[in-house]
């Protein structure tokens with residue numbers, strides 16, 4: 001092989017690698033979008049507004065059940081260029097719930113802001129002469145334990161622990177803590193609520209010892225005694241070995257460890273597949289996953305677990321800081337609503353949809369695909385065609401004008417329609433059907449495909 005061809009090949013390889021990396025990132029983003037959408041649709045079913053069949057009135061339920069629904073008459077669609085260089089499809093004019101416990105789409109944004117807040121807080125506290133420790137208290141529980149009870153027992157014991165003389169000694173002199181509740185689930189042990197706590201202390205406990213337990217070990221044991229005493233009041237056992245762990249989180253040898261701790265603390269629940277346990281996001285996504293390989297019982301169980309989790313943690317504060325800590329450190333509280341609404345990068349809208357068209361797309365589960373197409377700036381006419389096929393009902397892209405700055409997707413009707421289905425039979429059936437009425441939001445879109453015809457791309 002000549003030098004030239006080798007160089008050409010390595011350039012080609014580099015190019016292929018770059019393409020593979022881009023596809024990989026694209027794939028991960030698509031997977032995330034799909035999971036976000038699955039959680040959102042499950043929340044819509046379990047927590048969303050319900051129509052009273054007798055009065056016709058809509059009852060309000062948890063706000064997480066409204067995330068992603070159109071705000072008003074139209075939804076603006078476009079893209080932003082995100083830091084990884086890939087464009088992201090974005091929407092304006094849909095509800096943002098900011099329910100960090102229940103909505104994956106909002107939780108990711110809020111957790112990222114929390115992680116930044118913790119890293120900043122840690123840097124300030126370090127400069128003020130505090131040492132940082134990570135405390136993880138756990139307790140034993142059985143599969144039959146309901147989440148509500150074990151959650152309450154844990155929080156009662158935690159309140160007693162942080163008010164104990166020992167803990168006050170640990171945080172004396174202007175120290176403090178932040179804590180995050182995490183809930184996982186495993187087949188063997190059921191719901192596993194637990195705490196991750198970062199503590200700032202003036203105490204400089206030595207983690208090393210030449211002989212016998214270190215100062216950190218001794219403090220860990222003292223905390224274990226306090227924690228197990230409190231849990232015993234609720235009749236619960238605390239493992240001697242793993243009941244509570246205390247580690248130094250600011251060991252200089254660990255380099256960027258603290259940044260990792262911040263992420264672990266806030267984003268831990270977003271990770272998947274640790275120790276055979278499921279994150280609640282995995283549970284929710286599985287419950288709403290249309291994959292036919294998932295057995296009906298598994299989906300039903302996931303649905304029930306998510307409903308129980310939502311009823312227990314729905315309105316709770318999973319993240320909290322000790323009183324006055326942020327103020328003393330001069331760190332702002334995270335505005336969860338603003339973070340959930342934040343667009344990273346500049347939003348460039350180039351097409352809009354009528355509320356009912358967007359609702360149908362949302363109901364049919366094609367929003368992740370739509371966002372992917374928006375990210376690659378697919379022409380409005382093509383987008384309309386794809387939407388029409390997925391929804392089984394023609395969608396037209398009306399050119400801008402008459403107060404519309406953007407092309408507008410609306411249900412196509414009448415003869416001047418740019419129809420996605422160019423089937424003579426369909427045209428005939430539409431010509432004879434003069435009672436062609438618009439679809440009410442929320443009606444099953446399948447019911448509106450022309451009778452007995454197979455439409456391209458229509459979900460079975």
Ligand SMILES: [Zn+2]
Pocket residue numbers: 064067068096097098099103104105106107
């Ligand atoms: Zn949300």
